[in-house]
Amino acid sequence: MRVLVVEDYEVLARSIGTGLRREGMAVDVVLDGNEALDHLSTTRYDVVVLDRDLPGTHGDEVCRQITAQRRDSRVLMLTASVTVKDRVEGLGLGADDYLPKPFDFSELVARVRALGRRAQPATPPTLRAADLTLDPSRRVAFRAGQRLELSPKEFALLECLLASGDRVVSSEELLERVWDEAADPFTTAVKTTMRRLRAKLGDPPVIETVREGGYRIGVPG
Amino acid sequence: MRVLVVEDYEVLARSIGTGLRREGMAVDVVLDGNEALDHLSTTRYDVVVLDRDLPGTHGDEVCRQITAQRRDSRVLMLTASVTVKDRVEGLGLGADDYLPKPFDFSELVARVRALGRRAQPATPPTLRAADLTLDPSRRVAFRAGQRLELSPKEFALLECLLASGDRVVSSEELLERVWDEAADPFTTAVKTTMRRLRAKLGDPPVIETVREGGYRIGVPG
DNA sequence: TGGGCGGTGTCAGCCCGGTGTCAACGACTG
């Protein structure tokens, strides 16, 4: 779990950082609001532990920007004040939880953990054609319900073809998209990999060859 | 949003009920712990507002039973005491939030709302896959009912894999999510930790390697 | 019928990931 700690009192900040790391979390520590927004613009955090009373950009403002931009980060706000008014305001700003100072460290841990349970990103769709199924995120492919054991290049090749629908894909394009390195134009890589892929796909053939053109998914005719 | 209010002081209970209803929530009110457990066994609530000092079955006990049975209900505990110790204990019992009496009604509403929001997309508190079980909040993991003794990094690695379902997770992603930002791109940390995690998980293997891709939970096929 | 494109068989090199080991580091204990 990735956590960002934003706290201007350096001794406290470091201590929180070390403590959370000891609990197995990946922690970054920053000392002011601007630095926080900096980190947040480049890195995904599960939880942000945010001191409300920050010099420079105030904690409230940081919180507002977090909830505006990165909805996948939860905010635990630390505050020195304990009045009801403050607590309500904090929640109103989009903080997901708050903790009045001084706090017990075990309580901080418990709250960060609770916030860290977050939804996972949506799974991208699976590709289908003929009796083929390919799931890029799970890296599995099936033919007629039978799982295929494909090597990385074979998998990428099939994925590229499936993603192109029933369009003809030239060898040059396949080379560029699957190999993406500085491609020797005279390489036999596509040819060789295609052969092995076809062998694993079995009968009847599903990859059609278009002479002088390239390859296409689907039964001929 | 469905809310259950458990509070023995009837005047307060009714008042909370009416107030929350005015905020658009569906509220049931009960006056003691046994009645509460009764309702909880038949109805799904998003949030339970629970007085800690109840006659008969104590609030702590109710809370324990709620978290044991219906983990999809969030508990907001009301208590007369305000010490840090109490708060930690409450959270340890499985309460999700805590509100000391006396409180301002607007704060109660804000907190019930916040908990309700959290209840919707919450990932199930325990992660499961194959014969693996992992409870992030209690920091324990089991394989086939057998408790696993995992180091922090090993635990975080397994948690990250389990949270990704049967998706393939790349080493880079694992590095980013489990380790902190001092990310040496040539580190062997993932490799080494994965090895030790696998050793502790034992046979048969549950973490599949996808060459050039990463790792995935689950037996091949 | 011959040229050229694409399929096939084979093989050597290589890269990826697994493994064994060690040193550094921090926490705990006497």
Place this chain on the structure above:
DNA sequence: CAGTCGTTGACACCGGGCTGACACCGCCCA
């Protein structure tokens, strides 16, 4: 403070599967 233990990550090494070149073949079409 010294000693010990658990954790962590670097390093070196290994093995096997993957990969792509090469030579050859077969088929389609001029």
